[in-house]
Amino acid sequence: MLLKNKFAPVAALLFTALFATTAAQAEPLSVAATPVPHAELLEFVKPALAKEGVELDIKVFTDYVQPNVQVSDGQLDANFFQHQPYLDSFNTEHKTKLVTVGQVHVEPFGAYSSKIKNINELKEGAQVALPNDPSNGARALLLLQAQGLIKLKDPTNILATARDVVDNPKKLRFRELEAATLPRVLPDVDMALINTNYALEAGLNPVNDALFIEGENSPYANIVVTTEDKKDNAAVQKLVKALQTEEVRNFIKDKYKGSIVPAF
Numbered sequence: 001m002l003l004k005n006k007f008a009p010v011a012a013l014l015f016t017a018l019f020a021t022t023a024a025q026a027e028p029l030s031v032a033a034t035p036v037p038h039a040e041l042l043e044f045v046k047p048a049l050a051k052e053g054v055e056l057d058i059k060v061f062t063d064y065v066q067p068n069v070q071v072s073d074g075q076l077d078a079n080f081f082q083h084q085p086y087l088d089s090f091n092t093e094h095k096t097k098l099v100t101v102g103q104v105h106v107e108p109f110g111a112y113s114s115k116i117k118n119i120n121e122l123k124e125g126a127q128v129a130l131p132n133d134p135s136n137g138a139r140a141l142l143l144l145q146a147q148g149l150i151k152l153k154d155p156t157n158i159l160a161t162a163r164d165v166v167d168n169p170k171k172l173r174f175r176e177l178e179a180a181t182l183p184r185v186l187p188d189v190d191m192a193l194i195n196t197n198y199a200l201e202a203g204l205n206p207v208n209d210a211l212f213i214e215g216e217n218s219p220y221a222n223i224v225v226t227t228e229d230k231k232d233n234a235a236v237q238k239l240v241k242a243l244q245t246e247e248v249r250n251f252i253k254d255k256y257k258g259s260i261v262p263a264f
Contacts, residue, residue, distance in 0.1 A: 025053060026050070026053050026054065026055040027053055027054050027055065027234070027235045028055045028057060028235075029049075029054050029055065029056055029057065029077050029078070029235040029236065029239060030057040030059060030075075030076045030078075031056065031057070031058055031059065031077060031078045031079060031080055031224075031239065032059045032060075032061050032066070032067035032070060032071065032076050032078070032079035032080070032081065033058055033059070033060060033061070033067070033079065033080045033081055034060070034061060034062065034064075034067075034081040035060050035062065035201055036197050036200040037105070037107075037197060037252075037255075037256060037259075037260055038080045038081050038197065038222070039058055039060050040255075041080070041104065041105075041243060041248065041251070041252075042056060042058045042080065042243075043058065044248065044251050045239070045242040045245075045248065046058070048242050048245075049238060049239065049242050052238045052242070053238075054235045054239065056239070059076060061081070062180055063178075063180060064081065064082065064086065064133060064179060064180075065090075067079040067081050067082075068082070068087075068094070068096065068098060068225070069094075071098060071225065071226060071227060072094075072096040072097075072098055074227070077230060077233070077235070077236065078224055078225060078226040078230070078236055079225050079226075080222070080224050080225070080243075081197070081222070082222065082223065082225065083135070083220040083221060083222055083223060084100060084103075084219075084220075084221070085135035085138075085139070085158050085159075085219075085220065086133065086135040087100065087223065087225060088135070089133070089134045089135045089159065093134075097227070097228055098225050098226070098227060099225065099227065099228055099231050100223045100224070100225055101223075101225070101226055101236055101240050102223065102224045102240035102243065102264075103221040103222065103223045103224075103263045103264060104221070104222055104223070104224065104243045104244065104248075104262075104263060104264060105221065105222050105252055105260045105261060105262055105263050105264075106214075106218045106220060106221050106222065106260065106261050106262075106263045107195065107196030107197060107206075107220070107222060107260045108196060108206055108213040108214040108215070108218060108259075108260070108261070109136075109139055109140065109143055109194075109195065109196065109213065109214045109218070109220065110193070110194060110196065110199060110206045110209075110210030110211070110212065110213035110214070111144075111147075111193050111194075111210060111211045111212050111213075112183075112186060112191065112194055112199065112204060112209060112210055113186065113190060113191045113192070113211055114186045114187055115190055115191075116190065116191070116211070117211075118211070119147060119149075119211050119212060122149070122170060122172075122190060123170070123190070124170050124171050125170070125171050125172075125173060126172055126190035126191060127172075127173045127189045127190050127191075128144070128172050128174055128175065128189065128191045128192070129174075129175045129176075129177055129182055129185055129189045129192035129193070130162075130174055130175070130176050130177070130192075130193055131176070131177070131178075131179040131182065131193070131194075131195065132177055132178055132179070133179060134159050134161070135158065135159065136179055137160075137161060137162075137176060138157065138158050138159050138160040138161065139158070139193075139220060140193035141160050141161075141162070141164070141165070142158070142160065143193060143212070143214060144172075144193070147212055149168075149169075149170060149172065150165050150168050150169075150172065151165070151166055151167035151168075152164050152165060152166065153165075162174045162176070175189060179194075179195050179198060180198055182194045182195075182198060183198055183199060183201070183202035183204065184202075191211065196259060196260060199259075200259060205257075205259060206258075207257065207258045207259055221263035222263070224236075224239060224240050224243065244264040248262070249262045249264070
């Protein structure tokens with residue numbers, strides 16, 4: 001008993017030193033994300049990454065611009081909130097060179113209303129709110145076209161705008177707004193096309209509440225993005241690997257119940 005007491009402080013010091021060394025060796029990785037579901041998915045994989053020696057620092061944003069700006073400027077290592085068409089549009093508009101390192105899930109884009117329960121109730125001259133960024137605005141128009149509500153000059157143009165509408169039988173009036181504000185304007189418009197992350201944040205369930213949504217074969221998979229010089233970084237690659245596991249697939253299916261679907 002006396003021998004144990006004598007060496008206990010030394011053992012404690014050795015353990016503390018070992019823990020401190022291990023913690024010091026953990027590689028920090030800062031990742032920007034929108035709250036739902038991206039930050040939730042990152043929180044889910046955070047313990048697994050810690051075991052891989054990556055200390056994940058999740059920075060939550062509510063807009064679609066700053067996450068790219070701050071990664072491009074080197075303030076953050078990566079982001080997880082967008083799809084490829086949006087990234088392509090952002091790179092072109094802002095002259096950035098951000099790159100994709102992996103895709104994780106699809107958020108089926110949907111149309112919502114607090115005034116009608118069925119698309120057949122949509123009246124002539126109805127006001128329809130769309131995201132005002134080029135890629136998501138076009139995505140909304142393509143979805144309206146898929147429902148037979150409009151026709152576009154080029155039915156495959158992923159950067160179509162309201163000016164490209166060549167047939168509008170119901171004379172729908174389009175109102176382009178910041179994507180994050182769309183759930184809040186539902187009482188003021190007849191219908192709004194809303195990104196799923198913002199719909200979920202507003203308590204809307206795309207499966208149950210949307211008038212219509214994209215199918216699972218949507219090309220708009222959400223991606224992990226970083227800079228060219230960090231795309232092969234070990235911590236970034238571990239992040240992508242962690243987000244593409246069977247555990248994450250099951251988490252997506254169990255938690256979101258069809259509101260988002262795995263894309264790996």
